[in-house]
Amino acid sequence: MPVDNTHPPVAVVTGAARGIGLAIAQWFLAHGHRVALLDRDAATLDTAVTTLGHGDAVLALHCDVSDPAQVESAAQAVQARFGRVDALVNNAGVAIFKPVQQTSFAEWREVMGTNLDGAFLCSQAFGALMSKEQGGAIVNIASISALRASTLRVAYGTSKAALVHLTKQLAVEFGNAGIRVNTVCPGPVETEMAKLVHSVAIRSDYYDAIPLGRYGTVEEIAEAVGFLCSAQAAFVNGQFLAVDGGFDAAGVGLP
Numbered sequence: 001m002p003v004d005n006t007h008p009p010v011a012v013v014t015g016a017a018r019g020i021g022l023a024i025a026q027w028f029l030a031h032g033h034r035v036a037l038l039d040r041d042a043a044t045l046d047t048a049v050t051t052l053g054h055g056d057a058v059l060a061l062h063c064d065v066s067d068p069a070q071v072e073s074a075a076q077a078v079q080a081r082f083g084r085v086d087a088l089v090n091n092a093g094v095a096i097f098k099p100v101q102q103t104s105f106a107e108w109r110e111v112m113g114t115n116l117d118g119a120f121l122c123s124q125a126f127g128a129l130m131s132k133e134q135g136g137a138i139v140n141i142a143s144i145s146a147l148r149a150s151t152l153r154v155a156y157g158t159s160k161a162a163l164v165h166l167t168k169q170l171a172v173e174f175g176n177a178g179i180r181v182n183t184v185c186p187g188p189v190e191t192e193m194a195k196l197v198h199s200v201a202i203r204s205d206y207y208d209a210i211p212l213g214r215y216g217t218v219e220e221i222a223e224a225v226g227f228l229c230s231a232q233a234a235f236v237n238g239q240f241l242a243v244d245g246g247f248d249a250a251g252v253g254l255p
């Protein structure tokens, strides 16, 4: 399909079936975008499409972002349906909280495969489509676990720290194509992932460690992502924004 600039901009959000990704998709729809949702959980993705509404402005693609062939097919499907890509949010993530001696190589690879390989593959595939448009914005969703080490996050924290550096690499490489690349580092946010890995003890320590004394909401993360994709952030490139209630500023350790 030829590119038609009279149509609204297009955002691609990975891991968009639930949680932070779904809120980001909602933000883009509320701000006049068409949205492609990528997720490996087909059933939850179907529910998300129903929740979102917006008819033809939404394209749901069953895709495991750690698989190069699936990412390539998704990019082709987005190009065929919408003809352009203006924003990419690499949000898909998995968390395994274990110390190094209890982390199997398979678990290490699972975390790296989604959190790091997925962002690399999607940036490559969708970045190529953005280059055709001479512009766009990529936001990588890392974590405050990228900024602090802890006994439980050898795989997760390392993957997110690498994602912060991938952001800088891509910001430098893509800058001359008019594509900006930034990172959002959320603090703890109430989602299914948090239910899975935040024990009662971790939760309690977070409440003490965060100056605002609470978890963030998915909408608060989506607002920060939306800002970084918007014209208001037109000169922001290669940066990370911690959306964490002051956790990083407090300089305390991760629970």
Ligand code: NAD
Residues within 6 Å of the ligand: 014, 015, 016, 017, 018, 019, 020, 021, 038, 039, 040, 041, 044, 063, 064, 065, 066, 090, 091, 092, 093, 094, 095, 113, 114, 118, 141, 142, 143, 144, 185, 186, 187, 188, 189, 190, 191, 192, 193, 194
């Ligand atoms: P979530 O588990 O609720 O949702 C993640 C979504 O990603 C799910 O729909 C899942 O199916 C999808 N997904 C996972 N692996 C995938 C893959 N390989 N391919 C395609 N889809 C995949 O998680 P969330 O809390 O909404 O987290 C979203 C992002 O925010 C993640 O990158 C996470 O690391 C990051 N983050 C979350 C928190 C938090 O406290 N919730 C804090 C900091 C950072």
